[in-house]
Amino acid sequence: MTARLIKFMGSHPDLVTGHMYSARDYAKAANVRPNTMAGRLHRVLEVHDSHLRPMYGDSRFGSRPRGNTTPRQKSSFSTPTEKLSGEWLNRRLV
Numbered sequence: 001m002t003a004r005l006i007k008f009m010g011s012h013p014d015l016v017t018g019h020m021y022s023a024r025d026y027a028k029a030a031n032v033r034p035n036t037m038a039g040r041l042h043r044v045l046e047v048h049d050s051h052l053r054p055m056y057g058d059s060r061f062g063s064r065p066r067g068n069t070t071p072r073q074k075s076s077f078s079t080p081t082e083k084l085s086g087e088w089l090n091r092r093l094v
Helices: 023-030 034-040 080-089
Strands: 006-008
């Protein structure tokens, strides 16, 4: 089985615009695992600079956010009863 070649349409020091490269070549240029790059390029016809950027920095060293790390929004409810009601309104029905 031959490697699927995808045209590069961006600017990167290791790649030439207009040439065809495999997902393994793109992974090497972006410094990510080949499986990760293959997932990003699954149904892509042209590769741009945005495909070669890391998603959350270098996740191999733990800089990727884990779980629910976003700060909670300030509640617009003022009374304790409204706050209790608001907590139950935000829960998923399973």
